[in-house]
Amino acid sequence: xxxxxxVPQGRLKSPFFSRQAELDRLNRWHEWKGxxxxxxxxxxxxxxxxxxNSTSVFDLTPMTKYRITGPDSLDFIDRLVTRDMRKIRPGxxxxxxxxxxxxxxxxxxxxxxxxxxxxxxxxxxxxxxWLRASAIGMDVSIVxxxxxxxxxxxxxxxxxxxxxxxxLDVIENLKPFGLTNFEFEGVDxxxxxxxxxxDLGYELWLPAEKAEALWDALFAAGKDHGIMAIGTSALEExxxxxxxxxADIDFLPADVTVRPGRxxxxxxxxxxxLVDFKKPNFTGRRALxxxxxxxxxxxxxxxxxxxxxxxxxxxxxxxxxGRQKEVxxxxxxxxxxxxxxxxxxGTVRTPHGRVGDKLYVEIYYxxxxxxxxxxxxxxxxxxxxxxxxxxxxxxxxxx
Amino acid sequence: MNExxxxxVIGAGHNGLVCAxxxxxxxxxxxxLEANDQVGGAAVTRPFADGYSVSACAHLLYQLQxxxxxxxxxxxxxxxxxxxxxxxxxxxxxxxxxxxDVSGTSDGDAVEFKDFxxxxxxxxxxxxxxxxxxxPRLAKDASKADMLNLAQFGFDVRRLGKVEMQEFLRxxxxxxxxxxxxxxxxxxxxxxxxxxxxxxTHLGPRSPNTILTYLYRLVGSHGxxxxxxxxxxxxxxxLAQSARNHGATIRTGMxxxxxxxxxxRAAGVETENGEKFSSRLTVSNxxxxxxxxxxxxxxxxxxxxxxRIHNLRSRGNAAKLHLALDGLPDIGGVEKREFGERFVxxxxxxxxxxxxxxxxxxxxxxxxxxxxxxxxxxxxTLAPAGKHVMSAIVQYAPHRLAAGWSDGTRQAFLDLAIxxxxxxxxxxxxxxxxxxLLTPVDIEDEFHITGGHWHHGELTLDQFLFTRPVGGAAQYxxxxxxxxxxxxxAHPGGGVxxxxxRNAARAILKREKAA
Numbered sequence: 001x002x003x004x005x006x007v008p009q010g011r012l013k014s015p016f017f018s019r020q021a022e023l024d025r026l027n028r029w030h031e032w033k034g035x036x037x038x039x040x041x042x043x044x045x046x047x048x049x050x051x052x053n054s055t056s057v058f059d060l061t062p063m064t065k066y067r068i069t070g071p072d073s074l075d076f077i078d079r080l081v082t083r084d085m086r087k088i089r090p091g092x093x094x095x096x097x098x099x100x101x102x103x104x105x106x107x108x109x110x111x112x113x114x115x116x117x118x119x120x121x122x123x124x125x126x127x128x129x130w131l132r133a134s135a136i137g138m139d140v141s142i143v144x145x146x147x148x149x150x151x152x153x154x155x156x157x158x159x160x161x162x163x164x165x166x167x168l169d170v171i172e173n174l175k176p177f178g179l180t181n182f183e184f185e186g187v188d189x190x191x192x193x194x195x196x197x198x199d200l201g202y203e204l205w206l207p208a209e210k211a212e213a214l215w216d217a218l219f220a221a222g223k224d225h226g227i228m229a230i231g232t233s234a235l236e237e238x239x240x241x242x243x244x245x246x247a248d249i250d251f252l253p254a255d256v257t258v259r260p261g262r263x264x265x266x267x268x269x270x271x272x273x274l275v276d277f278k279k280p281n282f283t284g285r286r287a288l289x290x291x292x293x294x295x296x297x298x299x300x301x302x303x304x305x306x307x308x309x310x311x312x313x314x315x316x317x318x319x320x321x322g323r324q325k326e327v328x329x330x331x332x333x334x335x336x337x338x339x340x341x342x343x344x345x346g347t348v349r350t351p352h353g354r355v356g357d358k359l360y361v362e363i364y365y366x367x368x369x370x371x372x373x374x375x376x377x378x379x380x381x382x383x384x385x386x387x388x389x390x391x392x393x394x395x396x397x398x399x
Numbered sequence: 400m401n402e403x404x405x406x407x408v409i410g411a412g413h414n415g416l417v418c419a420x421x422x423x424x425x426x427x428x429x430x431x432l433e434a435n436d437q438v439g440g441a442a443v444t445r446p447f448a449d450g451y452s453v454s455a456c457a458h459l460l461y462q463l464q465x466x467x468x469x470x471x472x473x474x475x476x477x478x479x480x481x482x483x484x485x486x487x488x489x490x491x492x493x494x495x496x497x498x499x500d501v502s503g504t505s506d507g508d509a510v511e512f513k514d515f516x517x518x519x520x521x522x523x524x525x526x527x528x529x530x531x532x533x534x535p536r537l538a539k540d541a542s543k544a545d546m547l548n549l550a551q552f553g554f555d556v557r558r559l560g561k562v563e564m565q566e567f568l569r570x571x572x573x574x575x576x577x578x579x580x581x582x583x584x585x586x587x588x589x590x591x592x593x594x595x596x597x598x599x600t601h602l603g604p605r606s607p608n609t610i611l612t613y614l615y616r617l618v619g620s621h622g623x624x625x626x627x628x629x630x631x632x633x634x635x636x637x638l639a640q641s642a643r644n645h646g647a648t649i650r651t652g653m654x655x656x657x658x659x660x661x662x663x664r665a666a667g668v669e670t671e672n673g674e675k676f677s678s679r680l681t682v683s684n685x686x687x688x689x690x691x692x693x694x695x696x697x698x699x700x701x702x703x704x705x706x707r708i709h710n711l712r713s714r715g716n717a718a719k720l721h722l723a724l725d726g727l728p729d730i731g732g733v734e735k736r737e738f739g740e741r742f743v744x745x746x747x748x749x750x751x752x753x754x755x756x757x758x759x760x761x762x763x764x765x766x767x768x769x770x771x772x773x774x775x776x777x778x779x780t781l782a783p784a785g786k787h788v789m790s791a792i793v794q795y796a797p798h799r800l801a802a803g804w805s806d807g808t809r810q811a812f813l814d815l816a817i818x819x820x821x822x823x824x825x826x827x828x829x830x831x832x833x834x835x836l837l838t839p840v841d842i843e844d845e846f847h848i849t850g851g852h853w854h855h856g857e858l859t860l861d862q863f864l865f866t867r868p869v870g871g872a873a874q875y876x877x878x879x880x881x882x883x884x885x886x887x888x889a890h891p892g893g894g895v896x897x898x899x900x901r902n903a904a905r906a907i908l909k910r911e912k913a914a
Contacts, residue, residue, distance in 0.1 A: 075698045101703035101871070101878075133706040137697025260539070280663030283701040286878060 011036040014061040015150045015211030019219075023229050030232070033126065033146075035062035040231035045337070047234035051197050052338045052386075054226025055159045057218065058235055060151035060203060061211075064109075064126050068119040070140035077111060077119055079283060080134050082266055084276040090115050093177045093192050097266050097274055098130075099284030103291055104254035104263035106130060107247050108271070110194055112179055120145075120205075124247045130255060134283065150211035154218065155201030155238075158225035160396040163191065163202060165221040172395030174202075185213055196235060198242020200390045237334045240343060243302050243384035245269055250300065250331040250345055265291055268298040268347075301353040302385065303330070303378040305342040309363045310335050311376065314344075317360040318352045324360060324375075327352040336385055343385045344378070355382045404428050404678040406907075407668055408647075409655045409694070410847070410886065412440025415684030416638035416649075417900030418885040418907075420471055422682075423645035425908050430676060431647060432668065434654035434847055439635030440684070441846045441853055442895050448833030450783040451723040451775075454631035455837070456846055456853060457895050458719075458772055458790045459741065462619030463634070466531050467897035475637040476628040478778040483740045484624075486591035487823050491732035494587045495740075498623065504585040511582040516622075522567055523617035525555055530618055530891040530898050533906045534864045534873050572860055575613055576604040576748050590745030593752070594768050595622075598792060599853050599893070601716045603755030604748050608859045615858060619896055624741060628778055634895060654847075658683075658694045658882065665695070665881035680881055682903065686848050686855035687711060687868040687888035691877070700879050707869035711862065711888075715839030715851030716758050718796035720769075720816055722789040723782070723833035727773065728824035742771040744823060754795055761801030763812050767793050767819055786832075791816075798839035798850045809838055854893030855886055864890060875906040883907055 012035045014020070020038060028039040037059065040047055050056040068077060078085040081096035088094045090113045097108040109123030121131075131142050154162060163171050168182050168191060179192035187207045195201035206214055219227055239246065247253055254263035265288060266275050275288055305311055316328040328348030336343050344361070352359065357380045364373050390396060408419045411433035423429045437443055441456035459482070467473070483497035494503040499516040501509050529552060535545035556564055570578065575596040579589045593604035596613035603609075616622060627633040639649055654671045658681055667677035683690040687708055691697070697705040727738055745751050745768040754764035771791040775782035782788045793816050802808050813836040821827050839851030848855060856868050865873050868888045875883050875890075885903035887893035 072698070079698055079702065101701050130702075134702035136702070136705050136709045137692050280660070281699055281701065283703060285663075285701065 012147070014059050015208040016059045016061065016152070016215050019212060019215045020059065020229060028231070032062040032232075033064065037062055038231035040233050041229050044231075044233040044237070047228060047230035048237050048337065050226060050228035050230060051156050051199060051234060051238045053157065054228065055154060055156040055162050055222050056197075056228055056230040056234070057222075058153040058155070058230050060153050061149075061208075062146070063151060064123050065144070065146045065149050065151070066121045066127070066131060067143045067145045068121060068140060069117065070138075071117070072138040072140045073117050073119055076135055076138050076140045077121070078279065079281060080131070081111070082275040082282055082284060082288070084279055085111070088113050091179055093179055093194050095177075095274070097269075097271055099266065099288070100254045101283060101287060102254070102263075103265045103284040103287030105251060105266055105269060106254045108245070112192060114179075114190075125253050148208055149205055150208040150214070152204045152214070152218070153195055153197075153201065154204060155195045155197040155199055157200055157390055157399040158222075159201050161398045162218065162222040162225045162227060164398075165225070166217055175394045176392050184217075185210055189214070196242070196244055197238040198244070198384055198386050198391060199238070199388065200393070200396050237336070238386075240332045240334045240345060241336050241339060241384070241386035243345070245300065245345065246332070250347075261297065264298060264347075265296060267291060267296045268300060270300040296350055298328075298347050299350050299353040301328075301346050301348055301359075301380045302382070303344045303346055303359065303361065304381050304385075305344055305361050305378040306376045307363070307374065308335055308342055309365050309374065309376070310342065311344045311361045311363045311378075314364070315362045316346050316348055316378070317362065317375070318348075318357070319360070327359070330361065339385045341385060342376075353380050355380050404430050404667075404676060406430075406680040406682055407432060407676055407678040408682045408684055408885065409658075409668060409690075410434070410440060410684030411438035411635075411639065411649055411651065412684045412886060413442045413635055413638055413895050413897055414886045414900030414903075415440070415682070416635065416642050417467055417471065417897040418682055418684070418904045419647045419649070420638065420642040420645050421901060421904035422907065423642060423647035429642075429647040430678070431642065431649040432653040432655055432670060432676070433649065433651045436652050437632070438639045438649060438651060439632055441842075441848065442631040442635045444630030444632030444781075447721045447835045448723040451786070451788050451833065452630065452781045453721045453774065453788050453790050455721075456719060456842060457631050458774065458792075459624050460627055460631065460634065460895055461616070461622060461624045462894035462896035464531060464619055464896050464898050464901065467901050470901065471638070471641045473637050473641060475633045478626045478628040478774075479739050480623070480625040482624040482626065484591060484743055485733060485737060485740050486587035486743045486745065487730070488587045489746055489822070492587075493732050494585055494591065496588070496591070498621070501588065504583070504588055508583050508585045508588060512588070515578075515582055518563070518566065519614060520617055520621045521559070521563070522570070523614045523621065525559070525567070526614055527618045528555070529864070530896070531902065533875065533902055534867070534890045536874060537865050570610045572607055573610050574605050574607050575609040576752065578610065579604070579748050586747035587743075587745070589748040590750055590768070591743040593748040594743055594745040594770060594794070597751065597755070597794070598770060599715075599717050601712070601714045601758065601797075601852075601857055602859070603752045605752050606755075611860060611863070612858055615892065615894070618891075619894070626772070626774060626777060629780055630774060630778070631895065638897075655694060657696070660695065660699045660879070663699075663880065665879055668694075680883060680907065682883045682885050682907070684886040684900070686713065686886060687884060688713060688849040689847065690884060690888075695879060695882065700877075704869070704871060704878050707871075711868055712857040712859070713850040713852040713855060714857070715798045715842060715848070715853070716795045717853070718793045718812065718816075718839065719837040719842065720789070720791040720793050720813070721835040722831050724787040724789060724827075724830045725832055726785070726830055727776070727787050728827040728830055730824050738773045738776040742769070744769040744771070744819070758795035758797045761797050761799055763797070763800065763815070764795045765815075767795065767816060769793055769816075769820065771820075791820075793836075796838055798843070798852070800838075804838050804840040809836055812836060812838070853887065855888030856892075858892045863892070867892065875903040876910065
């Protein structure tokens with residue numbers, strides 16, 4: 001009798017799946033780039049407060065991870081992204097965006113300078129086709145290491161104490177956007193002071209075969225520091241508070257948009273600080289220089305909205321010559337428990353949306369089947385809604 | 400570094416010389432750097448055996464644009480004009496055609512031929528206007544002039560009349576095979592027209608788009624073929640003379656190693672011998688792939704553009720055969736006085752298509768097709784007295800031969816070609832005193848053309864007009880400040896037409912005037 005080898009079908013399981021399944025009380029999972037990823041394990045509010053009050057653990061494994069090496073790796077990455085990668089030394093991490101030739105953002109992500117000439121690029125979307133196209137004519141190797149590298153985001157005020165108790169000394173010297181390496185059960189454990197919560201926090205990266213061992217050790221170390229596994233719903237609230245944008249929510253990757261005008265430039269996403277025109281060449285430079293000259297069409301805004309009704313998917317209006325004119329829409333919204341504010345991220349047409357501008361948000365809400373509508377005032381703010389000093393304190397405090 | 404130049408032209412091919420000449424005429428300080436020891440690129444006359452010379456790549460003149468001749472006041476002598484074509488038939492029932500007239504076919508075919516040629520030349524005339532202009536830009540930020548240009552084209556097509564417009568739109572993307580089979584019975588006629596439509600391309604007569612390549616052939620002179628006295632090198636020499644007369648400097652034996660980039664701008668070139676030349680503009684007559692991938696380097700331009708350039712199709716498929724003969728061979732059914740004409744061996748359209756089949760799989764044709772001339776018959780300077788030269792294009796010989804091009808595979812294809820010619824010229828073999836076969840790889844090496852493709856990039860609708868060489872770079876200016884393209888890789892394409900060089904010079908001057 002011939003046996004047919006089983007072909008993996010359906011969703012992939014993260015290397016942390018066995019541990020997450022043990023904790024799971026909700027059985028609410030969604031798909032993230034082929035993997036099962038939990039919406040939550042207990043309760044969104046509970047998980048959210050572990051981010052802000054103790055330590056949260058989020059499984060980052062499905063995040064796309066590319067290893068970029070070779071003699072031309074720096075030239076390659078420097079041409080790929082809009083910021084100057086020559087300034088990012090080994091041991092440092094850079095947040096960056098990369099654009100197509102029209103100067104529209106394909107995605108944002110973090111680039112880890114692992115060691116001289118060796119990089120890891122992390123992003124929400126997969127980009128092998130674009131990276132390979134960008135590598136034409138250069139001596140560089142690009143390897144997708146997403147399944148091989150397990151990753152956890154350990155975020156929250158007590159996260160430093162948890163890692164300290166895990167036995168990671170000298171972690172107190174690690175500055176924001178720094179990375180350092182430890183040995184963990186005979187494999188390399190990389191720790192970076194990065195995250196998506198706007199709080200004190202770290203991300204841990206190691207070979208997938210040691211994923212469960214790390215999880216166990218981490219939760220043992222965090223037992224007295226309020227450690228808790230969290231899902232995407234809680235993380236989503238915290239990233240809006242931090243003012244971070246998300247691909248497929250606040251902007252669409254330029255390589256998936258079809259209609260003209262549906263993709264966004266870095267200027268239109270509030271990321272002008274990432275665009276370095278001192279670099280003589282990067283993909284999108286010519287188009288962005290032109291956009292800078294002519295002005296952008298859209299502007300990303302952070303909004304502080306009156307009331308307590310989250311403004312999901314609402315239209316944004318501005319008063320112009322006594323009449324209210326629709327100028328944009330909300331892409332992310334939440335009631336922020338920690339800020340006690342009704343906050344949102346949205347997109348408006350320029351020239352609207354300057355810092356301090358007063359806008360109006362049309363919020364629909366339902367009470368016992370009947371719909372109601374409010375026009376809530378909203379103020380454009382500059383700073384992240386949540387930005388505690390502990391986020392940057394080095395060494396961090398032992399909360 | 401030298402004193403600042405206005406423009407450096409990389410490569411003294413005919414387009415480079417036309418461009419240099421027009422820029423110099425407009426008062427620009429121009430330097431032309433040519434890698435080879437003589438000017439002309441692929442339009443040169445050079446010795447290939449003791450006492451024998453030949454036009455080494457291009458060997459007939461039929462596309463030189465009247466505008467180029469007029470603008471530069473070009474003067475060179477023709478050894479022959481309005482050459483006819485003799486399509487050889489295995490049974491000796493050869494077909495002869497010239498202009499709209501054909502003989503050796505049925506009366507029905509002759510009537511159809513007139514109609515076919517009349518229509519094709521009419522369509523070619525429509526294209527001619529646009530061959531001699533910068534193609535319009537189709538982007539959102541297209542200028543008013545671009546839009547007018549485009550509208551004009553639509554209007555010109557409409558002005559053909561309802562029936563002819565429909566025919567134009569029906570035919571323009573089509574393969575020539577279907578049209579030929581519909582119209583003609585005669586094999587050699589269909590074969591010869593199939594060859595005309597596919598010469599120098601990686602296309603067979605049944606490939607889409609071969610009506611377009613046929614029209615392209617007619618654009619210069621309605622297909623009338625001439626041969627310059629002294630070979631194609633005479634045209635290049637005349638162009639070089641014109642450039643020098645207008646004040647341009649030409650230096651040969653100066654291969655360019657790289658284009659110097661300063662602050663994201665082409666600032667000049669460095670030659671292989673280490674000399675650096677600084678210039679306001681750099682104009683490349685090299686093919687687009689060499690220009691961007693070798694001279695500029697991918698890292699100095701944006702991704703997307705380099706992907707398009709990288710994917711540009713430029714696989715040469717034609718070999719060039721040169722034979723030194725101690726006398727003219729016998730061809731059954733052809734009189735000696737006819738040896739000045741152009742001969743074609745392509746007995747049927749299917750025969751040409753079958754020859755192409757092999758090329759798809761990286762093999763040479765078992766039964767190749769030929770375009771043959773005996774240039775010494777009309778031009779005694781090319782061979783010792785009483786002796787002769789045969790110059791032939793042999794198809795198909797793919798650039799990327801599966802077995803790889805080596806002395807062995809080259810010799811095998813040479814023997815095969817001579818054997819195939821022997822079927823029509825029984826005494827050819829004993830008359831050969833020397834031979835040379837240039838494979839596409841040899842053409843690539845000698846003339847510095849990626850893929851050995853004399854159009855610098857396949858001449859197909861996806862690499863034509865607004866998208867030649869690639870989208871976003873079709874108006875001669877490359878997406879690197881200070882860099883222009885003026886060779887066959889730019890609109891409209893290859894052939895010794897001078898259109899690309901002239902259009903490029905005009906685009907550069909217009910841009911400078913606007914700035």
